[in-house]
Amino acid sequence: xxxxxxxxxxxxxxxxxxxxxxxxxxxxxxxxxxxxxxxxxxxxxxxxxxxxxxxxxxxxxxxxxxxxxxxxxxxxxxxxxxxxxxxxxxxxxxxxxxxxxxxxxxxxxxxxxxxxxxxxxxxxxxxxxxxxxxxxxxxxxxxxxxxxxxxxxxxxxxxxxxxxxxxxxxxxxxxxxxxxxxxxxxxxxxxxxxxxxxxxxxxxxxxxxx
Ligand SMILES: Cc1cc2nc3c(=O)[nH]c(=O)nc-3n(C[C@H](O)[C@H](O)[C@H](O)COP(=O)(O)OP(=O)(O)OC[C@H]3O[C@@H](n4cnc5c(N)ncnc54)[C@H](O)[C@@H]3O)c2cc1C
Numbered sequence: 293x294x295x296x297x298x299x300x301x302x303x304x305x306x307x308x309x310x311x312x313x314x315x316x317x318x319x320x321x322x323x324x325x326x327x328x329x330x331x332x333x334x335x336x337x338x339x340x341x342x343x344x345x346x347x348x349x350x351x352x353x354x355x356x357x358x359x360x361x362x363x364x365x366x367x368x369x370x371x372x373x374x375x376x377x378x379x380x381x382x383x384x385x386x387x388x389x390x391x392x393x394x395x396x397x398x399x400x401x402x403x404x405x406x407x408x409x410x411x412x413x414x415x416x417x418x419x420x421x422x423x424x425x426x427x428x429x430x431x432x433x434x435x436x437x438x439x440x441x442x443x444x445x446x447x448x449x450x451x452x453x454x455x456x457x458x459x460x461x462x463x464x465x466x467x468x469x470x471x472x473x474x475x476x477x478x479x480x481x482x483x484x485x486x487x488x489x490x491x492x493x494x495x496x497x498x499x500x501x502x
Pocket of ligand 1: 313314315316317318319320321322323324325326327328361365366367368369370371400402406407408409481
């Protein structure tokens with residue numbers, strides 16, 4: 293996404309500016325319908341190319357269901373896309389990209405590895421605020437920690453394993469459910485199989501908080 297945004301900037305095309313700082317590939321961003329600062333990638337899609345039985349098929353943007361950090365492209369193989377960008381003033385586009393990047397640096401714990409926002413915002417709520425108000429900023433399982441800067445980020449302080457993050461996610465969900473009767477839903481996508489007796493290990497993880 294960074295390369296694509298730089299390409300758009302060089303060509304003087306506006307539209308991607310709020311999305312420029314989202315890490316990852318165009319394919320991942322399309323499947324996740326990545327978004328930031330009120331803009332989602334799905335808003336900009338004219339066409340998407342997907343691989344079906346070894347052949348490239350073209351879908352129009354309006355044929356895709358774009359959801360909140362999800363899309364009907366999930367499960368397919370995206371190999372290309374055409375985006376609707378608009379000609380703009382290069383100086384203004386650069387200025388906007390710098391402004392959005394600065395906001396990201398202020399609000400997100402970018403000094404540590406993370407997977408970005410862990411949970412979707414429940415309707416009418418901010419996941420980060422709920423986690424903060426449940427007293428979970430700084431909560432840890434091993435080296436996985438709920439960021440003190442932005443409670444919807446789990447950062448790796450050094451040696452965290454996927455299992456530590458997975459456990460911390462369960463603890464956060466449980467605490468927020470207990471406190472607010474709201475079920476948080478993950479925005480992150482898990483890879484692999486996590487084998488643990490959730491009740492038992494979550495209780496243990498609760499005891500490991502700083
Ligand atoms: C610090 C940080 C900040 C972030 N900020 C944001 C943000 O502001 N907004 C936001 O929306 N996200 C944000 N994210 C999350 C992440 O960057 C996005 O979800 C991104 O779009 C994922 O792209 P990726 O290429 O890494 O995909 P992956 O994470 O590798 O994959 C995501 C999903 O897409 C599928 N997929 C990937 N490529 C393809 C393809 N070509 N065809 C079919 N399926 C595919 C994968 O199988 C998986 O299910 C942030 C992450 C971090 C670490």
